[in-house]
Amino acid sequence: MREHGTGRTHLRWAALAAAGALALTACGGGGEKEPGAPQGATASPGVALPRLDGEKLQVAAVWTGPEQENFTKVLKEFEKRTGATVTFVPAQDPIVTFLGTKIAGGAPPDVALLPQVGALVSAVENKWAQPVGPQAQAQLDKNYSPGWKSLGAVGGTQYGVYYKAANKSLIWYNAKAFEAAGVKPPTTWKELITAADTLSASGTPAVSVAGADGWTLTDWFENIYLSQAGPEKYDRLAKHEIKWTDDSVKQALTTLGELFGRKDFLAGGTSGALATEFPKSVTQTFTGGDRPAAAMVFEGDFVAVNIGQTEAKVGEDALVFPFPAVGAKAPVVSGGDVAVALKPSKGAQALLTFLASADAAQIQAREGGFLSPNKAVDPAAYPNDIQRNIAKALIEAGDDFRFDMSDQAPAAFGGTPGAGEWKALQDFLANPSDVAGTQAKLEADAAKAYGN
Known part of the structure; x- marks a missing residue:
């Protein structure tokens, strides 16, 4: 979930606070409703698409489960409008x-959705990616802020469309578990540790950590680092302009160790956390009534999927x-998936073009667990107030943001299972007292991947 580019993706702290507020107001809307659209959704005139009868396309992405199923509904609509398969x-x-x-086998997909900025850069450097055409560019110019367009550009040429975004600075919690323990949502790290202590003492482990998926651990680190070290150092570390042996990294890992080092805080203890994949980390937090496997789970808006x-209602x-x-401000880290054409075809x-339109994004927005950086998307398309307000905060933040640090890194360091940052932080979860050893491993892997 990565380039070597400008510092980007820190949603305004105030906007996040609005997004995560517990008392949320509904967004109304007016106008003519599409068939089957939620109350308040307005009819779209529809983006112009060519007929592609008989054309067959392949689209590759790392999505699975409900996320894949919901995206397939978008592809079905594209088929309906164009005649393509x-x-x-x-x-x-x-x-x-x-x-x-x-590609080496001569069978590249027509379009790929890349979950790292670094993957987009690699695709361009390998001469796999095709620049976007004029119709897609027109949709981008109409619907996207300059910051999101620049994330899809390499060397001044537009190659990608950021179809999906993510606010990766949210902690979701089981309301019944919090109520049973008499705990309120914390606003500072110190309060979070105190709440975790209270929850665990009540008989419900505080946090469900998806340690089997290294990317979730990078998100833990990045949120702490951005808030504690600040955006300037965040940008420099993202570009490897400062080393992972820097004292700021030591401080962030030490802080993270305050949570990871308490086995009683973790669902299943340390071994359980290391064996838990992301989907399970969420579902086990919201099953079991007021005695779930854990009271909280950290990750982005997509947790809603x-x-x-489960039977829980967002x-x-x-x-x-x-x-x-x-530190002084709560962090907000964002990520996203960029659509890139790998074949020079009309399809x-x-x-x-379709993925850059509001038409496509609104289909998946209605399914939940999806966030679009497309400012033309009707807020009423989101299925509940929480997701609606998270989406509004993203759009209102404009270009004031920081992008996921590991997603900016070369994939060998920031995006490979069992290697680089993912592996180093899994080892740190297993032994949170080894801060210096973790730093040394991170720096060695980063230096090799960045080539410096």
Whole structure:
């Protein structure tokens, strides 16, 4: 979930606070409703697409489960409008390696959704990516802020469309577990540790950590680092202009160790956390009534998709608060998936055009667990007040943001299972007292990947 580019993606702290507020107001709307659209959604005139009867397209992404199912509904609408046949191709991380194998075999997908900025840069450097066409560019110019457009550009040329965004600075909690323990949502890291102590003492482990998926651990670190060290050092570390042996990294890891070092805080203890994959980290937090496996789970807005696999209801049983402030301000880290054409075909460009339109984003927004950086998306398309306000905060933040640090790094360091930052932080979860050893490992891997 990565370039070597300008510092980007820190949503305004005030905007996040509004997004995570527990008392949220509904967004109304007016106008003519689309068939089957939620109350308040307005009819769209529809983006112009060419007829592609008989054309077959393949779209690759690392999405699985409900996320894949919901995106397939978007592809079905594209098929309906154009006459093309579109096949979803499940990809594996690192997606650059997956695509390289496909391309070497002479069978690249027409479009790929890349979960790292670094993967986009690699695709361009390898001469796989095609620049966006004029129709897709027109949708981008109409619907996207300059910051989100620049994330999809390399060397001044537009190659990608950021179809999906993520606010990765949210902690979701089981309302019944909090109520049973008499705990309120914390606003500072110190309050979070105190709340975790109270929750665990009440018999419910505080946090469900998806330690089997290294990318979630990078998000833990990045939120702490951004709040504690500040945005300037965050940008420098993202570019490897300062070393991972820097004292600021030591401080962030030490802070993270205050949580990871308490086995009683973690669902299943340390071994349980290391064996827990992301989907389970969410579902086990929202099953079991007021005695779930854990009271909280950290991750982005997309957690809502996995909550949807339980009986819990977002906004009632499952609530959310902003990642607590470690330093002067609470952090907000964002990520996203960029759609890139890998074939110079009419169909690939038409799909990019569709994905850059509000039409496509609104289909997936209605399913929940999805956030679009497209400012033309009707807020009423989001299924509940929590997701609606998270989306509004993203749009209102404009270009005032920081992008996920590991997503900016070369994939060998920031985006490969069992290697680089993912592996180093999994080892740190297993032994949070080894701060110096973790720093040394991170620096050695970063120096190799960045080539400096």
